[in-house]
Amino acid sequence: MAHAVVVGAGIGGLAAALALQRRGWEVTVCERASRLEPVGAGLAVAPNALRVLDALGVGERIRGLSALQGAAGIRRPDGGWISRTDATKAAERYGEPVILVHRATLVDALTDGLAPGTLRLGLPAGDVDAETGTVGTADGPLTADLVVAADGLHSAVRATLFPAHPGPVYTGVTSWRIVVPHPDGTVIPSETWGAGRVFGTAVLGDGRVYCYATAPAPAGGRAADEKAEMLRLFGDWHEPIPALIAAAAEVVRTDIRCLDEPLPRYHAGKVALIGDAAHAMTPNLGQGACQALEDALVLARHADDLPAYSAARLARTTAVARASRRIARMAGLNGPLAERLRNSAMSLGGRLGPDLVLRQMDPILGWRPPT
The missing domain is CATH 3.50.50.60 (FAD/NAD(P)-binding domain)
Structure with missing residues (x-):
């Protein structure tokens, strides 16, 4: 064999x-x-x-x-x-x-x-x-x-x-990912594009909501509080983005390379x-x-x-x-x-x-x- x-x-x-x-x-x-x-x-x-x-x-x-x-x-x-x-x-x-x-x-x-x-x-x-x-x-x-x-x-x-x-090369963009409980109301699967920044939402098969966000940043950069950093960058965007970030118990940050x-x-x-x-x-x-x-x-x-x-x-x-x-x-x-x-x-x-x-x-x- x-x-x-x-x-x-x-x-x-x-x-x-x-x-x-x-x-x-x-x-x-x-x-x-x-x-x-x-x-x-x-x-x-x-x-x-x-x-x-x-x-x-x-x-x-x-x-x-x-x-x-x-x-x-x-x-x-x-x-x-x-x-x-x-x-x-x-x-x-x-x-x-x-x-x-x-x-x-x-x-x-x-x-x-x-x-x-x-x-x-x-x-x-x-x-x-x-x-x-x-x-x-x-x-x-x-x-x-x-x-x-x-x-x-x-x-x-x-x-x-x-x-x-x-x-692999660094694209100049870092990412944040969170998985949170589904909030009250409707979560529309979408990406929101701002000035060089992106926030995406999707409802997983188990009912939870997966969110990902990207923004320009130096390679290897880290914030003392990544959740606070996400709120700084996306907290004034349309709902339910601020509420989803606020619900995060864990934030995974990864530089995007390809x-x-x-x-x-x-x-x-x-x-x-x-x-x-x-x-x-x-x-x-x-x-x-x-x-x-x-x-x-x-x-x-x-x-x-x-x-x-x-x-x-x-x-x-x-x-x-x-x-x-x-x-x-x-x-x-x-x-x-x-x-x-x-x-x-x-x-x-x-x-x-x-x-x-x-x-x-x-x-x-x-x-x-x-x-």
């Missing part, structure tokens, strides 16, 4: 392990953490990702959670709409809804599908030899027919395979890179986890032909990453004139073609797994 070693037990790594097992591979997942913490907060399972989960046998578990529906869009800090979309129409267009889940929910669904003994917690991977497929660990070397590098944004495997690549320069390929020898290790992107399209899921399924289909895997994924993920980066730059405009021009153009585009935003997402959300 062919054997694969997966380095990293994030969403991409777990999905790759499950996809390979469903194709008859023996899989070992090496994860340095002693337990799977619910790192992060909410994420969007878009139609393209939901189709992957169906192929992995866990789609119905996620689909059973509440889906995004009704009005959504982009607002001004005073609450007025810049542009609006309809999540229900999107579901009709793509045949699947967008489902907002806590990261831990998706991790649990993928983990539960693995064969017993697959996941080795507290076992960090050491040096990786791409030619022999050998992964060093504290328990001794593991030799595999395939090594899946799913070790994230700061991938040590990527740095070993592509030492000349510049690696791979601006694409890798030349996603494989070397017996090693394949997936997810953030291959194409870390900004979160503006909500496609980071979705593209990692796509990677996992396509890799399992091409596990014996890694050049075919790179060919199938490089152009697509590069295009998605660049589109997300463009939106990040648009949202980050902070000059008064630039902000007004941006808002006016987006508002006009919405009036001229209500389905314009959906049509632009067709290449991303319309993706289907290879047969």
